[in-house]
Amino acid sequence: MSEPLNPEQLRSLTPLNVLSEQQWRELRAQLVPQPLLAGQLLFRPGDQARLTYYLLAGELLLQSVDGQEQRLQAGSEASCHPLSPSLPRLHEARALTDASVLALDTATLNRLLTWRLAYQDLLLELGQDHAEVEWLERLLENPLFAKVPPSNVRAMLARLQRVELAAGSTVLQEGDVGDSCYFLKNGRAEVIRGAGSAQQVLAELEIGACFGEEALLADSPRNATVTMLEDGVVLRLDRQDFFALLKAPVVDEVSLGEASRLLAAGAQWLDVRLQEEYERAHALQSLNMPLQLLRLKARLLDKTRTYLCYCDSGKRSSSAVFLLSQLGYRAYALRDGVDALPAVQRDALLCESGSGYLARSGGRTERSL
Incomplete structure (x- = not known):
């Protein structure tokens, strides 16, 4: 070859x-x-x-x-x-x-070109500072920014707060209340869940990565700890700025009717609730990837397929869509979650029970025995 x-x-x-x-x-x-x-x-x-x-x-x-x-x-x-x-x-x-x-691949090429041309003026403004341009390019090449208007990016850059951290520093702690999200500007950081013998490394973050947004979107405590592996800099974005500038354009929501049309075109339900919730009742042929494991398991999904995320209130599914967008997947959240549906529609949607379906490598799915 x-x-x-x-x-x-x-x-x-x-x-x-x-x-x-x-x-x-x-x-x-x-x-x-x-x-x-x-x-x-x-x-x-x-x-x-x-x-x-x-x-x-x-x-x-x-x-x-x-x-x-x-x-x-x-x-x-x-x-x-x-x-x-x-x-x-x-x-x-x-x-x-x-x-x-x-x-x-034309779709990939068009996405890259659209991004490059849309942000060309912004990059030129920073052209005298090579370090700033390099970081901003890495940030904006995160696929989620394909959905964010340049005007929002400019406003976001003006609101980011720089925080310098030494190796070993904790950026955010599992269980804490979340009031902001962060971007890694330089250095290396890892995402960890649990402690002691139960500790699990979920991911190592790259420059430009956004993290800490899940607690904001789900309105819940931090579900993981992020620690610096080396000296570095993170940029902090407050909760209200995150919702106004990033969440609104990135998280696409659909009604049940719109979801049905996407399913007919080949989309896949993705249940981001806990396994126990999923086994009690879930959508027909839906995959189960609990939100807290999604960053770890998303590699099993198929980037050529569209995913329809759902949960009870819509908060966890919004978090899932935001994360999947960062990873380059096409995803939508069921607006306001299944609890907002009339009882008849909810029961019709959550029509299966038991262990259901699992994602395997290469985007394959199979029925769990």
Whole structure:
């Protein structure tokens, strides 16, 4: 298998040339050239594959539906742009010589480009301070910021309070009342639940990570402790600013009717209540990932699928959607939770009982025995 290309080899490609180093790292797994043999078809007119193609080597023939032809040579100005980008495709593309192409997931590329262009002005304002730009890029490349308007980000940056911490310092303590959330600006931190022999490390946080928001969204005590692994800096955002600037645009809520339409399109119920609550009654074929374990278990979910989170009041499901958005998943919360539904609708929704369904690696689900 070919090695991924170095971003420097792709700097001539438009609009890839505006991506940041962090964004290139996100695309790395896709930066593998795909070989084409002379005469091999790449795509036909009407093709609906959501891929963005670039010609890297060799020569292609593009033929439109009305018979017009264009010979495309790698290295030419025309080859620096995507091949027949409109969907459905308007051309047939066939290799005239042995060739290679780059195929990128269009949805991922569009997300990265949208973010980069939307925040370009803000990054330019900070351009004199390389450290600030680097941190802000890492922060904004958190997928949840794809939903946050630039005006909210500007307001948030003005309200953040800087806190310098030494290695071993506790940023927040399990069981405490939550009145703010935090962003890790530099250094390393870990998320821990429990104490002594029952202690469990849930995650190590990266620069730009948001944490502490679950207590705000669920209106409950902190469910984990965050400790600095090395000297670093965190930025504190007060409760009211979090709700106004981040929660509102990030947490998408749906009614039961809207959820039904999403289910018909392939979405999956995700029950974020405790296992005992789930076993008592849960939605048909729903997965159970209790909120306190979601950060640890989310890797088992399928990023190509939409998840509909629910709980009793809507608070835990809002927390789940916020967390899943950070991790790059598409998720919605059932508005106000199942307790807000009329009894008939609630009973119809929570129609199964018992151990139900489990998530397995690769996004697979299976019935628990």
